[in-house]
Amino acid sequence: MPFNILVLSCLAYVIFLFAVAWAAERRADRGQLGWLQSPLIYTLSLSIYCTAWTFYGAVGYAARSGLEFLTIYLGPTLVFVGWWWVLRKLVRIGRQQRVTSIADLISSRFGKSNLLGVIVTVIAVVAATPYIALQLQSVTLSFSVFASPTDDGFAPPGTEATAVWVAAGLALFTILFGTRNLDAKEQHHGIVTAIAVEAVVKLVALIAVGVFVVWFMADGPADMIARIDASDIADWNLQPGRWAGLLFAAGAAVICLPRMFQVMVVENADERHLATASWAFPLYLFAMSMFIVPIAVMGLERLPSSANPDMFVLTLPLSEGQGALAMLAFLGGFSSATSMVIVESIALATMVSNHIVMPVWLRLRPAKAVSGDVRRLVLLSRRISIGVVLGLGYAYYRMSGGSAALAAIGLIAFVGVAQFLPAMIFGIFWRGATRIGAALGMSVGFVVWAYTLFLPSFGPDAVIPAMVFVEGPFGIDWLRPRALFGVSTMDPLLHALFWSMTLNTAAFLAGSLFTFPGPVERMQGAAFVRVFDTASGSPRGWERGVAEPEDLLVMSQRIMGDDDALIFFEAEAKGQGKAGYLPDPTSDFMARLERRLAGSVGAATAHAMMSQLAGRATVTVEDLMAVASESAQIMEYSARLESQQEEVTRTARALREANEKLMQLSIQKDAFLSQISHELRTPMTSIRAFSEILTEGDLPPEQVANYGRIIHDEAKRLTRLLDDLLDLSVLENGTVQLNLGLANLSQMIDRALASASHTKPERSFVIFRDLPMENIFIRTDADRLVQVFINLISNARKYCDATAPELRISVRQRGGRVTVDFADNGSGIPKESQALIFEKFARLTDQTRAGGAGLGLAICREVMANLGGTITYLPGQGGAAFRVAVPLRLERKVD
Amino acid sequence: MSQSPRTPPLFLRRASYRQRRRRDAARLLPVVGLFLMLLPVLWAPQDTFRRDTAPDGIYLFVIWAVLIALAMLVSRSLNTADEADDADASPDPGQGT
Incomplete structure (x- = not known):
């Protein structure tokens, strides 16, 4: 295809991408994000993992080493399928801490350390350089393969000139779209959308070539398998060390590559997109890898042995005369290279400007940090950084001669960025990881990587003299770059991976174990490790009111x-x-x-x-305190809360009890008042009625006398009631005057029996007494005690329902107390009423109510209380039984 | 510090229990995948003269597809309840603690 047409189609394609990016930015500016933030776009943007190395290099890789190329895609598959472990946490941290790059993540985790930011940035730039060179190389190669001189003498420029033009064009595109926004969290919708489009283009292109190979060049899958069996790579050499090592390296790279971190964490709009990407991204990789082996086998079969296997994707359709398919493949490769370079250079430029340019500038001109236009400075530094990064890539391409196989270069970059892995993984899972440990680990890993893999990649005598490879530096045998510590049998890549990761991790762990983190570092560590526990974990450190x-x-x-x-x-x-x-x-x-x-x-x-x-x-x-003794503090806090709660519960219980008592008292008082009014009202009513009749006159004298007697009786009853009430109130207040003296118990009972015989004189009681026992002198208020006895005996006379009533009075003396039991042979008092009988106005039946106001036993109780004794109901005596207990000698309380 | 440490409930609601097992499945998936991917090492394809590329390739692509399918199932079921990190701590009222 003529070179100028090729350039034109490239330009047209780039302009199309421009239009896509521009339209997406317009939509985003208007706030119509919609599908711009869909899981599909997110997954497709992740596909920048598949660079030109995948598009062209994988076929070359397969042609050289059989199925080993699959490790590059199986490793990331494992990481994404296991998103619940690492990616979810990374994305959450990235969103919560507004992380702008992988350098920012690590620097932020270890106390916002600028040193770490610089280390990560330097490693990332150095490791990305060969990777970018790889893209330039593949685009340049594809140009040289595809372009043919035109008739009018417009010859294609040399490969180096092509590389310059490609680098410059990419830099321009990246600067135009990548540095429009400053806040990395505002996200580059235009770029991401353009990358998604490119992802589709490269997938479609590779599958189209694959379908062409399997169904048009071969006779379908069965024939293809037969061809694979017949090919040079029919028996592949799986080297267990390389197989496992490359799985690890690819898995580490998919997290640690700056561009992957950029699209995966920084450009992530919604954490749920990750769940979709966890299977959709592996599916994309699956689709990309599906036809690699068939293409490689067909290329080996059909093309001359001098053909570069890295270009089979392009040269196979060309050799079959499929110009359009070749053009599609070319655009696919072009897409792979450009999308990778754009995102990588944005990510690196962000890191360079944030971690190198800004700190230096702040150090040099601290005053301008506040007043100067930082925005322009940051953008300018990013634009320059993009140019520098692409320039470095071009320089590497020139230096390495552009001859090495694509796969080898890509793997160098993978092992380089894998040096971030220990600091990152331990950083988000282990609070004990410290800044010094991270700095040590990454520095050691970087040095080992550079010495054993990166610098040797330029070839003997380019940077490291050939002598060193053979004899070691200064003749130290065990420091040979390809045989560190005398391990000479390992594959060079595996050797570098093994030693760099081992020494890196060892230095990191040792550094973390033996150093002490600063306060900000510890708080950041806690915020990162426990990102799912706390809503926000930023350390509050600014003093109020200073600024x-x-x-x-x-x-x-x-x-x-x-x-x-x-x-x-x-x-x-x-x-x-x-x-x-x-x-x-x-x-x-x-x-x-x-x-x-x-x-x-x-x-x-x-x-x-x-x-x-x-x-x-x-x-x-x-x-x-929060950091140092969080758990202790929580425990103390909860203990305090618990004790407070107990106290509150206790108080509440006491209050509840007091309240209940007050309620009961109030109810009692109300009941008492209503009872009193009732008791007063009944005699009053009859007195009023009969006196009214009397005032009318014309009554026979006997009736007058009768009515007069009724009025008199009722008045007496009223008086008695009022007397009782007064008595009760005096007794209850404890203001009663007691006439203490010695009295014989037997005489007191005689008096009581005599007085009580007036009650219901028609009933004859048999009285059983124990006279010898009764002969006790007790010091008490005899009149009051007799009053209690009278009450009890007349109650028995009134309420005992036996046909041959009898009353048993028994006296006992125990210690300093005398008990007198009055038991009759009636039906007694039902159990449920026994608690009530000493209450005021408690009357069990109405049938014999004529007797009193129901205050008798209440008065008895108060009297006994005043006499220092008790009166209780004795259950289980075959009738109603009361026990009166008095002290033998009552001492006057207040005397 | 806003909440006192509580003892985790002994029994969970059925839904919470299933949710936790789904998370376990999500955690287990890469381990299973790694095991399957390392299996070819045991077959030692480099030592035999058998033509291994085609059968091994088919094996790798099949387990790859299975992994993707499983990941899809797991992530679908996890996705909706992703935010309910604390919901799983509610004890089962029926079982008591």
Whole structure:
């Protein structure tokens, strides 16, 4: 195909991508995100894992090493299928901490350390350089394979010129779309959409070539399998070490590659997309790998042995005269290369500007950090960084001569970025990981990788003298780059992977175990490791009131842009209940502002810039406590809560009891009042009625006398009731006057029996007494005690329902107390009423109510209480039985 | 610090129990996948003169497809309840604790 047409079609394709990116940006600007944030776009954007290395290199890889190429896709499959372990946590942390890059993640985890940011950035740039060179190389190769000189003498330029043009074009595209936004969290919708389109193009292209090979060049799958069996790669050499090692390296790379981190974590719009990607991305890889072996086998079969297997995807359709298919394949390869370079350079440029340029600039001109236009500086540094990164890739391409197989270069980059893995994985799962450990581990791993894999990749004598490969540096045999510590039988790649990861992890663990993390570091560690436990885990470190809100606003405007900063500040002020744009500089607000700024310039830089205004971040004692003894504190807190709760429960119970008692008293009082009115009213009613009759006159004298007697009786009853009430009230108040003296119990009982015989004189009682026992002198108020006896005896006379009633009075003396039991042979008092009989107005039956007001036993109880004794009902005596207990000698209480 | 440490409930609701097992399945999946992918090492294809590429390739693609299918099933069932991290802590009222 003529070179100029090829260039034209490339340009047309790029313009089409421009249009897609531009339209997507327009939609995003209007807020119509819709499908721009769908799981499909997310999954397709992840496909930048499949670069030109996959598109062209995988076939070459298969042609050289059989099925080993599959490890590059099976490793990521395992990582994505196991998303619940690592990816979910990474994405959550990335969203919560507004992480801008993998360097930002690691620096942020280890106390916003700028040192770590620099280390990660340097490793990432160095490791990405061969990878970018690989893309340039593949595009250049495809150009040279595809283009033919035109008739009018427009010859294709040399491969180097092509590479320059490709690099420059990519840089331009990336700068135009990748550095429009500053806040990395605002996400590059245009770029991501364009990449998704490219993902579709490369998938369709590869599958089209595969279908062409299997169904048009061969006779379907069965024939294809026969051809595979007949081919040079029919018996592949699985090397167990390489198989496992490459699975690991590819799995590590898919997490650690800066561009993968960019699309997976930074550009992630919704955590749920990850769940879809967990199977959809492996499916994409599956589809991409499906036809690799058939294409490789067919290429080996049909094309001359001099043909580069890396270009089979392109040369196979060309040799069959399928120009259109070849063009599609070419565009697929072009898409693979461009999408990778664009995202990789954006990710790297973000890291360089946030972790190298900004800190240096802050150090050099601290005053301008606040007043100068940081926004332009950051964007400018990113644009320059993109240019530098692509320039480095081009330089590597020139230096390495562009001859090495694509797969080898890609694997060098994989092992390089795998050096982040220990710091990252331990960082998000182990709170004990420290900054020093991470710095040590990554530095050691980087040095080992560079010495054993990266530098040797330039060839003997390019960087490392050939002598060193044979004899080791300074003749030290065990430091030979390809045989570290005398391990000379290992495959070079495996050797580098093994030693770099082993030493890296060892240095990291040792460094973490023997160093002590700073306060900010420990808080960040806790926030990262327990990201699912806490809603927000940012350390509050800013002292309140040190920074002027206006200065903060000015600084934020420089970074976030005027409108965004004002909107953010207004929302914060509203959240604090203030009008206007200037919230109080509370530590919460400062922490949120810092995290927001971190979304633009990275955590370490944002922290440093805030420090310019707010002074050093201080860690309060509470914060330290929170980290140092969180569990102890929680336990103490809960213990305190528990004791408080117990106290509250106790108080509530006491209050409830008091309340119940008051309620009962109130009910009693009400009942008492209503009883009193009732008792007073009954005699009053008859007195009034009969006196009315009497005032009318004309009555026979005997009737007058009769009525007069009734009135008299009722008046007497009233008086008695009032007397009783008075008596009761005096007794209850304890103000009763007691006439203490010695009295004979037997005489008192005689008196009581005599007095009580007036009650129901018609009933004859048989009285059983124990006279010898009764002969006791007790010191008490005899009259009062007799009153109690009279009451009990007359009650027996009144209520005993036996036909031959009898009353048994028994006396006993125990210790200092005398008990007198009065038991009759009636039916007694039912159990449920026994508790009531000593209450006022408690009358069990109405049939014999004429007797009293129901105050008798209540008065008895009060009398006995005043006499220092008790009166109780004795159950189980074959009738009603009461026991009166009095002290033998009653001492006057107040005398 | 806002909540006191509580003893985890002994019995869970049926739904919570299933949810936890689904998470276990999600965690287990990569382990199973790794095991299956390392199996060809045991067959030692480099030592034999058998033509291994085609059968081994088919084996790898089949387990790959199975893994993808399983991952789809697991992620579908996990997806909806993803946010309910605390819902699983509610004890089963029927069983008591």
